[in-house]
Each structure stands twice: as C-alpha cells, then as structure tokens.
Amino acid sequence: MTTIVRLAALIFMVTSVACGSSAVAQDRERGQQAFAACAPCHAPDKNGIGPRLAGVVGRTSGSVEDFRYSRAMKNAKIVWDAATLDAYLAEPQKVVPGNLMPFSGIDDAQKRADLVAYLSTLKATN
Amino acid sequence: MATKLNNRTVVIVGGGLTAALVARQLTAKGVDVLVLERGVDRRKAAEAKLPNQRDELRWDVRGGLGQDWSVETYTVRHSGKEDALPARRLAAFLPGEGMGGAASHWNGFTWRWSEYDPTLRTRIESRYGKTAIPPELLIQDWGVTYAEMEPHHHLFEKLYGISGKAGNINGKLQPGGNPFEAPRRDEYPQPPLEPTEAGLIFKAACEKLGYKPFIAPSGNSSGAYTNPDGMKLAQCQYCGHCEKFICEAQAKATPDTLLYPMLLQRKSFEIRLQCRVLGVDYDKQTKRAIGVRYVDLITGEEYEQPADVVVLAAFTMSNTRFLLMDRIGTPYDPATGQGVVGKNFCYQTNSGMNVFVKDRWINPFLASGSTGITIDEFNNDNFDHTGLGFFGGGGISANLTNGRPIGNRRVPGSTPNWGTQWKEANAAWYAHSFAMQVQGSSYPHRENYLDLDPVYQDAHGQPLVRITFDWRENDMRMSEYCTKKMEEIAKAMDATSLGPAAPRKSPFDTRVYQSTHITGGTPMGADPKTSVVSQHLQHWDAQNLFVVGASVYPHNSGYNPTAVLGALALRLGDDLNSYIERPRKL
Numbered sequence: 001m002t003t004i005v006r007l008a009a010l011i012f013m014v015t016s017v018a019c020g021s022s023a024v025a026q027d028r029e030r031g032q033q034a035f036a037a038c039a040p041c042h043a044p045d046k047n048g049i050g051p052r053l054a055g056v057v058g059r060t061s062g063s064v065e066d067f068r069y070s071r072a073m074k075n076a077k078i079v080w081d082a083a084t085l086d087a088y089l090a091e092p093q094k095v096v097p098g099n100l101m102p103f104s105g106i107d108d109a110q111k112r113a114d115l116v117a118y119l120s121t122l123k124a125t126n
Numbered sequence: 127m128a129t130k131l132n133n134r135t136v137v138i139v140g141g142g143l144t145a146a147l148v149a150r151q152l153t154a155k156g157v158d159v160l161v162l163e164r165g166v167d168r169r170k171a172a173e174a175k176l177p178n179q180r181d182e183l184r185w186d187v188r189g190g191l192g193q194d195w196s197v198e199t200y201t202v203r204h205s206g207k208e209d210a211l212p213a214r215r216l217a218a219f220l221p222g223e224g225m226g227g228a229a230s231h232w233n234g235f236t237w238r239w240s241e242y243d244p245t246l247r248t249r250i251e252s253r254y255g256k257t258a259i260p261p262e263l264l265i266q267d268w269g270v271t272y273a274e275m276e277p278h279h280h281l282f283e284k285l286y287g288i289s290g291k292a293g294n295i296n297g298k299l300q301p302g303g304n305p306f307e308a309p310r311r312d313e314y315p316q317p318p319l320e321p322t323e324a325g326l327i328f329k330a331a332c333e334k335l336g337y338k339p340f341i342a343p344s345g346n347s348s349g350a351y352t353n354p355d356g357m358k359l360a361q362c363q364y365c366g367h368c369e370k371f372i373c374e375a376q377a378k379a380t381p382d383t384l385l386y387p388m389l390l391q392r393k394s395f396e397i398r399l400q401c402r403v404l405g406v407d408y409d410k411q412t413k414r415a416i417g418v419r420y421v422d423l424i425t426g427e428e429y430e431q432p433a434d435v436v437v438l439a440a441f442t443m444s445n446t447r448f449l450l451m452d453r454i455g456t457p458y459d460p461a462t463g464q465g466v467v468g469k470n471f472c473y474q475t476n477s478g479m480n481v482f483v484k485d486r487w488i489n490p491f492l493a494s495g496s497t498g499i500t501i502d503e504f505n506n507d508n509f510d511h512t513g514l515g516f517f518g519g520g521g522i523s524a525n526l527t528n529g530r531p532i533g534n535r536r537v538p539g540s541t542p543n544w545g546t547q548w549k550e551a552n553a554a555w556y557a558h559s560f561a562m563q564v565q566g567s568s569y570p571h572r573e574n575y576l577d578l579d580p581v582y583q584d585a586h587g588q589p590l591v592r593i594t595f596d597w598r599e600n601d602m603r604m605s606e607y608c609t610k611k612m613e614e615i616a617k618a619m620d621a622t623s624l625g626p627a628a629p630r631k632s633p634f635d636t637r638v639y640q641s642t643h644i645t646g647g648t649p650m651g652a653d654p655k656t657s658v659v660s661q662h663l664q665h666w667d668a669q670n671l672f673v674v675g676a677s678v679y680p681h682n683s684g685y686n687p688t689a690v691l692g693a694l695a696l697r698l699g700d701d702l703n704s705y706i707e708r709p710r711k712l
Contacts, residue, residue: 040360040376102375
C-alpha cells in the first residue's frame with residue numbers, strides 16, 4: 001500500500017515539476033472535484049443553465065455574448081481573477097447583489113482556492 | 127378528418143414521471159417510443175428561472191404550473207344521491223401539465239411504502255381475522271409483493287439521487303433511520319438533508335415519548351450528485367420554493383431535470399409537445415388497442431397515431447377517463463359492486479396543527495420541499511388495530527417546507543382575521559411557529575369512485591370525470607386517532623401555545639389544497655373481477671394496452687405516492703421490453 005502511495009507521490013511530483021508548481025496541480029485536482037457542485041448548471045464549453053466557463057479567468061463579468069445575464073451581472077463589470085472569483089464564490093449575492101445564480105456560496109476557503117485553480121485551467125478555445 | 131400517421135412501436139399518453147421511466151427502459155434497448163404530452167417544455171421558461179421562479183402568487187396561489195381548469199376540470203359530489211357540479215378552480219390537488227407533469231412541481235418525499243402495503247388484505251386478514259375488513263372497504267392485494275418491487279425501488283432511488291438515512295438494511299435495523307421501513311439493500315444514494323429547527327423540536331418531543339423519529343427520504347438533493355445515466359443534481363439551497371414550483375437550482379429530482387434531457391439524446395425517443403390525446407382506438411373484436419387519437423394544440427389538426435403498444439401514463443383521473451370514454455373494461459357500479467373502471471378511488475387523509483414557540487427561531491423560509499422529521503409508529507398497520515374500529519394510519523411529522531409570505535400566516539387562534547392585531551401577530555409569530563402534520567392512509571370505499579359526468583364537458587367536448595368522494599367512517603376514525611397522537615407530541619414540546627388539533631372530517635372540500643395524492647380508478651391486481659390491469663399493469667381486456675400511474679393503486683398508504691410510481695414504471699418498462707420481444711399475456 002505504502003509503495004503505491006509513494007509511487008503515486010513520485011509521479012505526482014514529476015508531473016508537478018513539469019507544470020511548474022506543485023500547489024496548482026494539487027489544487028486543480030481537488031478543484032475539479034469541487035466543481036461537481038457547479039456542474040449541474042455550468043460546463044466549460046457550452047452554455048447551460050449558467051454561462052460557459054472556459055476562459056472565465058481574465059474575462060469581464062456578464063460578457064459571454066450568447067448568454068442571457070441578469071442586469072446585475074451585466075452591470076457589475078468585474079474582471080474575474082483569483083481574488084474576485086474567490087470573493088464571489090464565498091458570497092455571490094454580496095459581491096453581485098441581485099445576480100440570478102441560485103447558489104449560496106462556499107464557506108471553505110481552501111475549497112474556493114482549489115476551485116479557482118481548476119477554473120484557471122479552463123482556457124477559451126477560440 | 128384526422129390524418130393517419132405511420133405506426134410506432136410504443137406510444138405513451140402523457141409526458142410525466144412514469145412515461146419517462148418506461149421510456150428509459152425501452153429506449154435503452156433501442157425500442158421506438160413516442161410520448162404525447164399536452165403541455166410544453168418549461169426548462170428555459172420564466173418559471174424555471176430567477177427571479178420569476180419565486181413568484182408565489184403566479185405559481186402557487188394561482189397554480190400556474192398545473193392543469194388549466196378552463197380547459198378541463200372535474201365535477202364533484204359527496205355521494206351518489208347528489209348532483210355533481212364542476213369545480214371552477216379546484217385547489218384540493220394539482221394535476222400537472224407540461225414535460226415532467228405533476229412530478230416537476232412536487233415536494234420531493236420519496237417513501238418506499240410498508241412492506242405489507244401491496245399485500246394489505248392478506249396482512250389485515252391474517253392479523254385480525256378473515257371477517258375483520260367490513261364489506262364496504264374494498265381493500266385488496268396488488269398482485270405484486272414488495273420483494274418483487276425492491277430492485278426497481280433501488281434503481282429509482284439511484285436515478286433520483288435520493289437523500290436519506292436507511293432504517294432497515296436487509297432486515298437489520300439501523301440507528302437513526304425509520305425502524306418501520308421496508309427492508310432495503312443499502313443506504314440511500316445521498317446522506318439526508320439538514321434538519322430544520324422545527325424538525326429538531328419535533329424530534330426532541332418524540333424521543334421524550336419513546337418514539338423513533340427519523341429524517342424523511344427526499345428528492346431534494348443534499349449534495350452534488352451524478353446519477354447512473356450521467357445526469358446531474360446540484361445541492362439544495364433550502365429556498366422554500368419546491369412544491370408548486372420548478373427548482374431553478376437543479377436540486378430537485380424531476381423528470382425534466384434528470385430524465386427527459388437524457389431521453390431526448392436517444393435516437394429511438396420522441397416527445398410531441400402540446401399534443402392532447404383525445405382517446406384510445408380500441409378494437410372490441412380482437413381486444414386490442416389500435417392506437418390513439420390526438421389533437422395538435424397549435425394547429426388544431428387531429429391525428430390518428432397507430433401503435434403496437436399503447437401505454438396510458440397520464441394523470442390519475444385522465445387514465446380512468448380514457449378507459450371510460452372508449453369503453454375499455456367494465457365501468458364500476460357502486461350499487462351492485464360490479465365492474466372495475468373508476469373503482470378504488472382514494473385520496474390522502476391528512477390533518478395538521480400549528481405550534482408556536484416564542485423562544486425558538488424557526489425561520490420557516492429556510493427549508494426544502496421534504497426536509498421533514500417523521501415518526502411511523504402510527505402509520506398504516508404498524509400498530510395493533512384490535513378494537514380500534516378502523517384500519518390504516520398515518521405518518522406524523524413536522525415537515526416545514528417553506529415560509530412563503532402569502533401562504534404562511536400562522537397566528538394563534540385568538541387572533542382576529544384582519545387589522546392591527548393580526549399584523550402584530552404575524553410579525554410576532556412568523557419566525558416562531560410551524561405546523562405538524564398527519565399524512566394518513568385512504569382506504570377504498572364502495573361509494574368513492576370515478577365515472578363520466580352525464581352533463582358537463584371539457585373545452586374539447588369530452589365528458590368531465592365525475593368524482594364521488596367523501597371522508598368515510600374508517601378514514602375519519604383513523605384521522606381522529608392519529609391526530610390525537612400528534613397532539614400528544616405537540617404537548618410534549620414546551621410550546622408557548624398550540625393551534626387546534628382538528629382531525630379530518632366530512633365533507634370533502636375542493637377549495638383547500640391538501641395534497642396531489644389522489645389514487646385509484648384503474649386498480650391493479652391478480653383478479654380481473656376486481657382490477658382493471660394485471661399485476662404487470664396489462665389491461666385485462668386489451669393485451670397491448672398498459673396503464674401506469676397512481677391510478678393503478680388499489681389503496682393509498684400513509685405515505686407520499688411517488689416512489690411506488692417510480693418502481694412500478696421501471697418494472698413496466700422492463701416488462702414491456704419482454705412483451706415487445708414476444709407479445710403475450712404477461
């Protein structure tokens with residue numbers, strides 16, 4: 001058992017080195033698990049109940065052209081980065097009052113960090 | 127002149143929960159399925175999105191998601207001696223309309239019924255004697271056992287991601303679960319929801335009295351969940367807009383969230399929306415259903431849709447209505463007790479009472495559709511009925527499902543109905559009160575039945591269903607007994623004050639919402655003399671016609687009916703796969 005764990009850790013380190021930072025690789029994986037809470041409404045590449053999330057980091061809020069946003073989100077003009085996403089995911093209604101995402105937020109700061117790390121891997125395709 | 131269309135393998139009437147589950151099993155094997163639904167797909171409409179989703183006046187008070195009463199209603203009377211009159215706006219129960227049917231505006235309670243429910247007559251006779259059941263109570267066995275349904279319950283709960291705590295795994299009682307639960311093979315797919323403050327107060331009082339309270343199994347998702355079909359549920363946000371609403375957060379298990387989007391990807395599946403079925407074409411000579419007739423509600427064009435197999439999966443009342451209109455099977459006659467169609471019409475014998483607790487924050491707005499704490503000590507035949515003078519029982523619970531501002535105005539009994547004092551009482555008690563409920567069984571009575579109204583018609587010129595129903599002696603005695611038990615629990619709560627504990631009494635009132643749990647009319651069973659469909663839901667007088675829905679229940683239990691519907695529909699799907707391979711009497 002321990003051998004497998006060590007081996008896994010080794011592989012993990014190797015890939016982490018390749019990616020440049022061990023923290024990101026770790027976060028991303030957990031973040032992908034945390035994304036299960038978002039997946040019923042959000043997909044990376046296509047709009048569902050919520051807008052598509054590929055390229056969300058660096059994007060201005062309410063800017064996916066073929067998605068119908070609330071007025072609140074359209075007018076918020078927030079540029080999504082690690083800090084703004086973290087604040088938004090903690091309390092969506094506090095950051096953008098009146099937005100229509102039916103989600104009360106994530107209390108766990110580590111989980112939010114993981115999730116943001118995962119979101120930052122979703123690159124816009126075009 | 128109706129246009130005749132090309133033949134289809136299976137045509138399902140009504141696009142609700144049972145249709146979707148039957149279609150799931152069939153299309154998995156590539157069988158061609160066509161569903162005809164009178165309503166629309168609401169997934170992208172205002173009712174499924176914030177902020178309109180929260181419009182209590184539109185969706186709740188005015189019943190915006192339900193059947194349009196100006197097109198079709200029911201006539202109602204309390205006994206065969208009265209003239210029935212059409213209900214202009216029926217509030218007692220809420221037939222659905224649209225893809226998902228009534229299952230898209232449900233609350234989420236997902237009970238497997240008592241293990242003995244499908245063999246209720248045998249159970250009562252073996253426990254209380256062969257002559258114990260009075261002749262006016264038409265209690266009968268279903269022709270199926272719980273053990274036969276268990277695999278289908280299991281699958282349904284997996285598909286719906288039910289949240290709960292098992293009480294009985296393979297016969298071994300589980301702490302924290304319902305000790306009266308029918309044995310199940312494993313835990314629920316998801317852990318239970320968070321209890322409400324009201325639930326915790328109720329739980330403490332029940333424990334004080336030696337009962338075993340537990341958290342009810344729920345279709346409101348306690349977490350993020352992916353079902354075996356890859357369909358996803360989000361975590362419930364406890365927003366209190368469940369029953370009578372479409373969940374905008376994708377957190378309520380419904381056909382329109384979990385089943386139809388998956389079916390629409392399957393090649394052999396088709397749903398035609400805004401197509402209202404007018405009847406089943408039946409050939410008396412060969413005893414076969416030939417197909418169905420429907421009208422496209424957009425164009426007004428009428429069509430004949432031939433099919434190898436017809437499945438009636440419409441609302442309880444509509445299933446019965448089609449069989450009566452097209453004269454398939456013998457209509458039930460209460461005078462002679464002969465005939466079957468329209469028989470065993472049951473409802474749900476509920477009662478409730480308000481509890482006011484000054485120093486506890488109930489915060490009723492923070493709730494899901496089925497966050498309830500319940501006890502089952504007095505449900506169904508879980509207690510000894512010797513000498514009680516009735517059969518049946520009810521689950522007693524504190525199910526706080528919402529704190530919506532129009533419908534939730536609990537004030538102590540001494541409060542005037544309007545004015546300053548009423549307003550003050552509202553402000554004082556909104557956050558400090560809740561209701562308890564008895565959800566009681568409803569047993570078939572000789573005089574409770576459905577037939578076609580001889581006078582009144584719907585907008586399409588077809589006769590309305592006539593409901594002859596009232597609370598009869600057996601169910602009223604049951605309600606009195608269980609309501610008293612509820613009151614005892616309430617008295618153990620250290621409440622500031624209690625509302626009256628009023629048992630259910632005749633007459634049946636259609637103006638007050640009670641529950642959409644109406645059952646029967648096309649009862650199932652092993653004997654063609656007392657049932658419309660066989661234990662495999664196959665019509666006794668038409669081999670290729672099947673009926674599924676709560677209309678096949680021979681009685682209603684002290685539980686919500688949905689899980690049993692799910693199990694029966696999945697079982698029918700499997701049975702139909704076998705029938706289509708080799709058509710025969712199943």
